[in-house]
Amino acid sequence: MKKTDVDVVVLGTGNAALCAAIAAKEQGASVCMLERAPKSKRGGNSYFTDGAIRCAYGRFQDLRAVLPDLDEEQIQQISMPDYGEEAFMADLLRLTDGQTDQKLANQLVSRSFDTIQWMMKQGVQFTVNENQYYEKDGKRQFWGGLPLKTKNKGVGLVQALFQRAEALGIDIKYDAKTTALKQEDQLKKLIVEIAGEPVEITANAVIFACGGFEANANMRKTHLGNEWEKAVVRGTAFNTGEGLTLALKAGAVRYGQWDGCHAHTTDYHAPKTGDFNKPGDIYKKSSYPLGLIVNVKGERFVDEGADFRNYTYAKYGKETLKQPEQKAFQLFDAQVSPNLRKEYHLPEATCYKADSVEELAEKMDVCPESLANTIRAYNQAVQPGPYNPAIKDGKCTKGVCPPKSNWALTFEKAPFYAFPVTCGITFTFGGIHVSPESEILGDDKRPIAGLFAAGEMVGGLFYHNYPGGSGLMAGAVFGRLAGEQAATFCNRTKPLSSKS
Incomplete structure (x- = not known):
């Protein structure tokens, strides 16, 4: 030896x-x-x-x-x-x-x-x-x-x-x-x-x-x-x-x-382990505070606007893992889509685009009625007030569970986008x-x-x-x-x- x-x-x-x-x-x-x-x-x-x-x-x-x-x-x-x-x-x-x-x-x-x-x-x-x-x-x-x-x-x-x-x-x-x-x-x-x-x-x-x-x-x-x-x-x-x-x-x-552990929402079709040919954390999805998150039943399950993403993504990755099929969708409309992070625009990103909520639900393979009800209840709960994604603006919902505590805009301007995500573990x-x-x-x-x-x-x-x-x-x-x-x-x- x-x-x-x-x-x-x-x-x-x-x-x-x-x-x-x-x-x-x-x-x-x-x-x-x-x-x-x-x-x-x-x-x-x-x-x-x-x-x-x-x-x-x-x-x-x-x-x-x-x-x-x-x-x-x-x-x-x-x-x-x-x-x-x-x-x-x-x-x-x-x-x-x-x-x-x-x-x-x-x-x-x-x-x-x-x-x-x-x-x-x-x-x-x-x-x-x-x-x-x-x-x-x-x-x-x-x-x-x-x-x-x-x-x-x-x-x-x-x-x-x-x-x-x-x-x-x-x-x-x-x-x-x-x-x-x-x-x-x-x-x-x-x-x-x-x-x-x-x-x-x-x-x-x-x-x-x-x-x-x-x-x-x-x-x-x-x-x-x-x-x-x-x-x-x-x-x-x-x-x-x-x-x-x-x-x-x-x-x-x-x-x-x-x-x-530290977990993060990542593209549902991301590699099962890191790809050394595509480094740089390109599969994560971090702009969810600007939109909504629903599971495969079309139901919201977290407060997307509880805090800046730096303080919630490790926790919300785990919450995604608890959902049916360990799958969720991040939803955005045309009001906020210009502010999505770069990873949403990469060719590796899985994205569904539609001109109506019902059409979007069909592409997501989610019950259209269920998703429409979720969006309707959310929109009715959005409170007036100034919107500013650079601060915790307090623009929130009332009367819907879970709430959205900041950055709550009505989900109404087409086209609509859905990004399927799952949980990715980063470190223990x-x-x-x-x-x-x-x-x-x-x-x-x-x-x-x-x-x-x-x-x-x-x-x-x-x-x-x-x-x-x-x-x-x-x-x-x-x-x-x-x-x-x-x-x-x-x-x-x-x-x-x-x-x-």
Whole structure:
């Protein structure tokens, strides 16, 4: 069996793993990354993300430091609310029903903008999130605390981080399946199959950053419920929970909401797992606050206007999964269709178009009478008032259940559009217990020497729901922390790279 020594081993090659590897290397450690997928499918779930990343930027003036491409004319056209640490924390607490681990949340929030600046130094480029504003009175009015995204979405993010990792000389091994981890005399011995050949790697520290169990149908069924067995996997097919299993065998403990996950409505005919030939989160459907959502019986089942989509899509994906046939339809009329996001206009989008509600129902294979009754009851409940999709305008319904709390326009102007959707799972909320410094904690709540975790493997941040873009930010924050702490640990224990 081949043998090799290294200071830090990082499991995974997504955003969290790459940030961890780069941070450890910057601190002087030798680093080896192990990726179960082939090189052509590297990057984990990060490859598929839309790139929106949430941070406590404070004022727009501060955010401009990471948006160097904005010219003065563009700046004058932007109206952007402040979004500081208090606002970020308030969103986390509100959407998780106050269950987020306060210590972990504090790290995420307080280090978010500094980590954005650090990522920029690593070569990641940022741009304004074009899906986060509406044009009004000649201004781009931003909303929802998510005005920033990585240039060229998740593809651009991981490409930049891989370029930096390779420039630093970080060793990346693909087709690498870690089958065992032994801890001997403060050293970690990993047994890894690399392209089918067994290799023993000895390291001072190991960073687990290889995702949750969202791509494992049996684990989804066990922990999330039977209805999740056939859910569409919106990202990589390689996040099957093996890293979690390996960490638990090494002494880690479960933490967080193991029966919870980030889910999103996605095109009903989307691939069953992420298509590496079509990245960029092109199948999701996020403009539903502008319209209505009905199931195959033609009935509404959620308050489409409860909040901005950033704060409801993770929850409403799950609600869609509970519907008959795990199917629903997002409905829009000609009043709002010009404001639909870009993914609605892609050739991959499934769309039915009609000049009457009854004709639309027939194309949807929904009872025309049932859908017409739903639309009629909704229209009669719409209250007067100014409509503004850039703010929570309070334009609502009364006397219909469920209500629509904001952005309630009558559904009456042809042509009408229906987009069939189902639930797509993005990542699981349950993980392992880590300290605010990314150290893996044992059942005595003490750090297990030399073991760290980041990304989806960190449990305790998200419960029931989550603020859009905070998962990508958490991956970067705790990835960077894990890398720095792992390198510090190596320096205390004499790095293997310095041994003869």
